[in-house]
Amino acid sequence: MKKQNLVVVGGGSTYTIGMIMSLVAEKEQFPLKSITFYDTNAERQEKIAKASEIILREKYPELESFNYTTNKKEALTDADFVFVQIRTGGLAMREQDEQIPLRYGAVGQETCGPGGMAYGLRSIGDMIDLVNDIRHYSPEAWILNYTNPAAIVAEALRREFPEDKKLLNICDMPAAIMVSYAGILGKDVFDLVPEYFGLNHFGWFTRILDKDGKDHTDTIKRAITEDGFIPEDAEIANDPSWIKTFKQVEQMVTDFPEYLPNTYLQYYLYPSQMVDKEEPDNTRARQVINGREKRVHTLADQIIADDTTENVELEVDIHGRYMIRVAASMAYNNGDIFIVMVENNGTIANLPDDVMVEVPSVITNRGPKPFAVGHISTFYKGLIEGQLAYEKLVVDAYYENSYEKALQALTLNRTVIDAPRARKILDDMIEANKDYWPALYASKKAQTV
Numbered sequence: 001m002k003k004q005n006l007v008v009v010g011g012g013s014t015y016t017i018g019m020i021m022s023l024v025a026e027k028e029q030f031p032l033k034s035i036t037f038y039d040t041n042a043e044r045q046e047k048i049a050k051a052s053e054i055i056l057r058e059k060y061p062e063l064e065s066f067n068y069t070t071n072k073k074e075a076l077t078d079a080d081f082v083f084v085q086i087r088t089g090g091l092a093m094r095e096q097d098e099q100i101p102l103r104y105g106a107v108g109q110e111t112c113g114p115g116g117m118a119y120g121l122r123s124i125g126d127m128i129d130l131v132n133d134i135r136h137y138s139p140e141a142w143i144l145n146y147t148n149p150a151a152i153v154a155e156a157l158r159r160e161f162p163e164d165k166k167l168l169n170i171c172d173m174p175a176a177i178m179v180s181y182a183g184i185l186g187k188d189v190f191d192l193v194p195e196y197f198g199l200n201h202f203g204w205f206t207r208i209l210d211k212d213g214k215d216h217t218d219t220i221k222r223a224i225t226e227d228g229f230i231p232e233d234a235e236i237a238n239d240p241s242w243i244k245t246f247k248q249v250e251q252m253v254t255d256f257p258e259y260l261p262n263t264y265l266q267y268y269l270y271p272s273q274m275v276d277k278e279e280p281d282n283t284r285a286r287q288v289i290n291g292r293e294k295r296v297h298t299l300a301d302q303i304i305a306d307d308t309t310e311n312v313e314l315e316v317d318i319h320g321r322y323m324i325r326v327a328a329s330m331a332y333n334n335g336d337i338f339i340v341m342v343e344n345n346g347t348i349a350n351l352p353d354d355v356m357v358e359v360p361s362v363i364t365n366r367g368p369k370p371f372a373v374g375h376i377s378t379f380y381k382g383l384i385e386g387q388l389a390y391e392k393l394v395v396d397a398y399y400e401n402s403y404e405k406a407l408q409a410l411t412l413n414r415t416v417i418d419a420p421r422a423r424k425i426l427d428d429m430i431e432a433n434k435d436y437w438p439a440l441y442a443s444k445k446a447q448t449v
């Protein structure tokens with residue numbers, strides 16, 4: 001097996017140490033020659049990199065080199081794979097994305113509704129620059145992007161790089177949900193075969209099979225409604241916020257029993273309940289700053305101080321394993337099936353061709369080949385079309401510098417609905433994002449009314 005040169009963009013991320021542990025756990029499936037971190041924030045990256053260096057020295061001695069840098073050329077030259085995990089504006093801006101909508105009684109969430117729009121308008125420019133840079137220095141590298149809001153980023157990259165066949169957008173949420181299904185069934189998550197359709201953070205499992213073709217969907221639905229649903233992946237199993245989110249799946253399956261929902265549908269199907277549950281001074285960003293970020297930095301500090309991993313507990317989670325299994329299937333033409341984002345082109349027969357959908361696909365060295373979904377019925381089609389229109393309008397607003405498109409996007413979104421409320425949220429978000437967003441202008445027609 002050819003050993004790969006991997007670059008991680010956003011080396012300072014809170015997910016990097018987990019990713020390193022997953023690369024160690026998956027070294028037989030995805031053997032590496034080198035790992036390079038790239039980040040724009042030298043200090044944030046250095047702490048994570050120094051700890052990673054020690055982990056790799058002890059657990060991946062066969063790795064030929066490990067480097068970290070803030071120099072794009074140095075980082076991106078001769079890459080085989082580039083994993084992209086950046087957060088434009090950091091967790092501080094995530095907190096704004098979550099708090100501003102809550103002021104007006106709307107869902108405050110980083111990838112759903114107004115928060116998703118704000119984060120999207122910040123991320124698109126950086127992501128376009130990065131893909132251009134990667135293509136300049138490593139034209140043949142596979143790019144796996146999981147930077148959020150993945151739906152909006154994927155739509156912008158689809159428009160910007162229509163011919164790029166080696167750029168794949170992915171999300172770990174369906175896999176993390178499947179870890180819990182695997183727990184119910186007493187199976188390994190990678191032995192389950194999902195049937196699924198939708199958009200990123202907006203989809204449904206229609207069936208869950210095993211590799212022998214046995215259908216376990218009804219067993220899972222029954223277990224969820226009778227015994228409850230809990231997160232089982234190590235990273236989220238003990239997190240109160242994720243426990244609440246998985247609990248909400250019980251209500252979704254009771255109200256809409258036809259399919260098994262992505263957890264993110266809670267924000268669109270129960271927006272009032274979601275707003276009522278929030279504490280504006282302790283939204284998810286604050287919980288992550290005081291939780292995962294602190295935990296990861298304390299862990300890194302201890303590894304660096306001890307110069308060994310002997311005194312710490314390091315876990316492997318589905319996030320890293322999922323990304324790596326997808327990468328391995330591309331590198332070694334494995335033909336494994338994973339849920340990823342692809343341009344629709346008839347996969348969901350009654351949706352437009354030129355939209356990004358999230359569906360199971362066979363992953364080979366030619367990229368993803370999605371399975372046909374066929375026609376979807378009215379409830380799902382209606383929900384998806386509204387969400388797609390919102391996503392497209394956000395990307396239009398970016399390219400056209402259009403205030404009206406942004407206002408239309410928010411008004412259309414199920415988490416907002418009301419135009420005056422959409423305008424208030426948008427105006428506050430413009431102010432909060434003045435260092436990040438493109439300028440948005442009202443059209444001449446609107447200015448003269």
Ligand SMILES: NC(=O)c1ccc[n+]([C@@H]2O[C@H](COP(=O)([O-])OP(=O)(O)OC[C@H]3O[C@@H](n4cnc5c(N)ncnc54)[C@H](O)[C@@H]3O)[C@@H](O)[C@H]2O)c1
Nearest residue numbers: 010012013014015039040041085086087146147148171172
């Ligand atoms: N798609 C998924 O399912 C999924 C799952 C987990 C995380 N994520 C995403 O991964 C990203 C990282 O999340 P996090 O919570 O660890 O954030 P984080 O802020 O801890 O890490 C992001 C890192 O990227 C760096 N960065 C920002 N802009 C950059 C740029 N232009 N070039 C290079 N580096 C840059 C930052 O300095 C930071 O070190 C986010 O976008 C998050 O939403 C996605």
Ligand SMILES: O=P(O)(O)OC[C@H]1O[C@H](O[C@H]2[C@H](O)[C@@H](O)[C@@H](O)O[C@@H]2CO)[C@H](O)[C@@H](O)[C@@H]1O
Nearest residue numbers: 148171172173176233235236284288317318319
């Ligand atoms: O609120 P956060 O920052 O804890 O999580 C936001 C992400 O949630 C989903 O992903 C993962 C999670 O990041 C990971 O640790 C894994 O183990 O479980 C989650 C799924 O339950 C989501 O898919 C991402 O897009 C978000 O960034």
Ligand SMILES: [Mn+2]
Nearest residue numbers: 150171172173
């Ligand atoms: Mn996701």
